[in-house]
Amino acid sequence: MPELPEVETTVRLLRPHLEGRVLGQVRVHWLRTLGGMSVAAFARSLRGARVRSLHRRAKYIVVELERDGAPGGALVVHLRMTGRLYVDPAHVPADPFVKVEVELDNGHWLRFLDVRKFGRFEYSNPAASLLPELGPEPLGPEFTPEWLQGALKQRRRRIKPLLLDQGFLAGLGNIYVDEALHQAGIHPLTIAARVDRSRSDRLHAAIQATLSAAIEREGSSFDRFYRTPEGNPGSYQHQFQVYGREGLPCRTCGRVIERMVVGQRGTHLCRHCQKR
DNA sequence: AGCTACTCCTGGTAGC
């Protein structure tokens, strides 16, 4: 599932292919990918616009556009579960699961492949107010050990659903939450306000270490869905300590990794390393 | 405030 490291990898590898390009015609093969927007409005918004910059906010890919040197709104893409964004030469036939295509002015097409159809494109001009309320970036300057401790203190929620809440902290998903909680030695059902300062500091370090290491390895690919824009799998799945390791020995203590359901999410933990 | 349940989706797979 694309989370922060996978989206960051997508943006980094896509950037050189998109920045400076002028957009042409569009093809839409699944209407709901556009949310409520009509194909005509979508095509009008993109055609003739130049890509000014590409960046990531939380799990969103933000494509800033311009027209005649002035701001031209923004295209925002969320990959959700199975979305992939990449560039193909025009002569390469589109994969049957491609839902949206955008022509570039260099003989290539930007393609959005999405087997489960949860991914979304949005366009807004001006670019502001397109994203929902989001918490700080875990790898940004706002996310300090002090901020985390203070924010946890005010919450009575269980730590795992809280960390998955994009309005609390932006970019984490099911995999990296499980990994970070294990690395910090925190049980996923712990009430946030009861996480003490030393555990909170460990959690802060674990979140940053996990995400940074995953970005270095271009994300995690453990099924056929996530691939980089170059078509390669990431390799962080080989570093997983708990995710998908139910029944296998914990790499820290040797006890068996268990799986439980927390907030409708599969949750992996070592009961010995992560006591309540 | 925070919980559960439900929706959107479909390929893969477990069970028979």
Place this chain on the structure above:
DNA sequence: TGCTACCAGGAGTAGC
């Protein structure tokens, strides 16, 4: 072999 039922899950929403 071939069928069905169920599963994964990010985010939004409804209802308690």
